[in-house]
Structures are given as structure tokens and as C-alpha cells.
Amino acid sequence: MAIFSLLVTANPYSQQGQFSALKFVQTAVEMGHQIKRVFFYADGVLVASRLNCPPSDEINLTKAWAKLAIQKDIELAVCVTAALKRGIVNQAEADRNALTGENLDPAFEITGLGQLTEAMLESERLITFG
Amino acid sequence: MKSISFIFNKAPYGLQNSRELLDICLMSSAFEMPISVIFKEQGILQLLKNQQPEVLAMKNHSKTFQALELYGVEKVMICEESFKELNLNKADLLDIGTYANKETINQVIAHSHFVQML
Numbered sequence A: 001m002a003i004f005s006l007l008v009t010a011n012p013y014s015q016q017g018q019f020s021a022l023k024f025v026q027t028a029v030e031m032g033h034q035i036k037r038v039f040f041y042a043d044g045v046l047v048a049s050r051l052n053c054p055p056s057d058e059i060n061l062t063k064a065w066a067k068l069a070i071q072k073d074i075e076l077a078v079c080v081t082a083a084l085k086r087g088i089v090n091q092a093e094a095d096r097n098a099l100t101g102e103n104l105d106p107a108f109e110i111t112g113l114g115q116l117t118e119a120m121l122e123s124e125r126l127i128t129f130g
Numbered sequence B: 001m002k003s004i005s006f007i008f009n010k011a012p013y014g015l016q017n018s019r020e021l022l023d024i025c026l027m028s029s030a031f032e033m034p035i036s037v038i039f040k041e042q043g044i045l046q047l048l049k050n051q052q053p054e055v056l057a058m059k060n061h062s063k064t065f066q067a068l069e070l071y072g073v074e075k076v077m078i079c080e081e082s083f084k085e086l087n088l089n090k091a092d093l094l095d096i097g098t099y100a101n102k103e104t105i106n107q108v109i110a111h112s113h114f115v116q117m118l
Helices: A017-030 A042-048 A061-072 A080-085 A091-096 A114-121 B017-029 B041-047 B062-066 B080-085 B102-110
Strands: A003-008 A034-040 A076-079 A108-111 A125-129 B004-008 B035-039 B075-079 B098-100 B114-116
Touching: A003 A017, A003 A042, A003 A114, A017 A034, A017 A042, A017 A061, A017 A125, A034 A042, A034 A114, A042 A061, A042 A076, A042 A080, A061 A076, A061 A108, A076 A080, A076 A114, A080 A091, A080 A108, A114 B017, A125 B114, B004 B017, B004 B041, B004 B102, B017 B035, B017 B062, B017 B114, B035 B041, B035 B102, B041 B062, B041 B075, B041 B080, B075 B080, B075 B102, B080 B098
Parallel strands: A003 A034, A003 A125, A034 A076, A076 A108, B004 B035, B004 B114, B035 B075, B075 B098
Antiparallel strands: none
């Protein structure tokens, strides 16, 4: 059994990469592999907003990731620099930057870029979904 | 020790991919592992001197490539074939790497534990 980490840079509702990443994690876990961390970077961070509100007959990727993270205990890490640029903030960052609100889904965690390299070094494979 | 290769294959400033990849590269250098940086295809344009992204209200990351050595990145390779296709002069590019053919570059990639490209 292998240990994987994922780097997700795909824009959630413009590119397919997010859904592919989601299916990869689901399948890998079902097959008994371990997911060290899923790291969201570049436009990929946009999925971490709990204000994403697609039509009810389309998949809500934020909720799909959150459900998977809770069910399978998967760590969802979001790059702080990429997130702040794109308006993805938790309460601490909102306070620090004097923003009027926060919108980070609680299943995601805002972290630094070092968490990507750290995850990679503890994994056998890093797979990018762009 | 695990090794990593970063492949820059896109032109600068129209897209932010390469700047974001460079950030990962610099961050990874803090983990003291062997890092190879490869410029191929349009990525070679990252090394063109006298870029003025300030005109487009963009941060100039070209200079950061010159700091790779300071960050402990030992191997910087530029694809010879791509360089020829782009019809550039070596004097037009930042002098930060060695020119290598595709075969050599492919071997470096094949021997890396991890490869990143954005």
C-alpha cells in the first residue's frame, strides 16, 4: 500500500481537475492506500469557500471534499498566500487583514506552502491535478 | 535523500503558473534536498533579460531565478533544442544554467523522486 499526497491547482468550476482529484482520493482510500495530505494551491484554493453555491442539480465540490475529509479523515490544506489573494479567509486572517468576513469551510485548513513539500517528503507519490 | 525536479515550460507574466512554481521551488530548497530546475519549451522565455512586468502591474519574478544558486539549487538546466527553436541568443538570457539536450534532461527527470510542473 502506498502513501499519496495531492497538489490541486484546478479551478473548481472551470476545470475538471478538482473532480478527478476527489475521485482519486476516494478510490485510493477504498483500495487501502493512505492519503497524507491534499494541498490546494493557485486557483485550486477557490474550492475552500463555503459560500460556493452551484445550482442544486450540479455537484457542490466544497461539500464533496468536506464530506470525504470527515468520513475518511483526510487533511485538506490550503495555501495561505494563494487563498488570501483570492478572497478565501478564515477568522484569524480576516481579523489580521481587517476584512469584513470569513468564508473558509471548516473542513479545510489554511497553512503555508511548506506543508506541501513536507507532505511530499512523507509520501511515495505526489500527484498534481491542474 | 529524496530529490525533486521543477520543470518551467510556460512563458512568463501571461500566466502566473511559473511564479507559483518558483515559490514552491524556493520553499523546497529549505528542506535541503537535491533540486533540479529545468527550463524547456516556452519556459526558456522566463530567463529573458530586461523584462518589464511592472508595466502590467506585476511583480518581477525574473530576478528571483538569479537567486536559485543562493538558495542551494545546484542543477539548473536549459533545453538546447527548445532554445534553438525559439531563435534566441545566449546573451539575451540570464546566465544561471547549463545547456543540455533533451536526452540528458529526460534522464534527470527520470531519476528524480518527484517532479513538479504547473
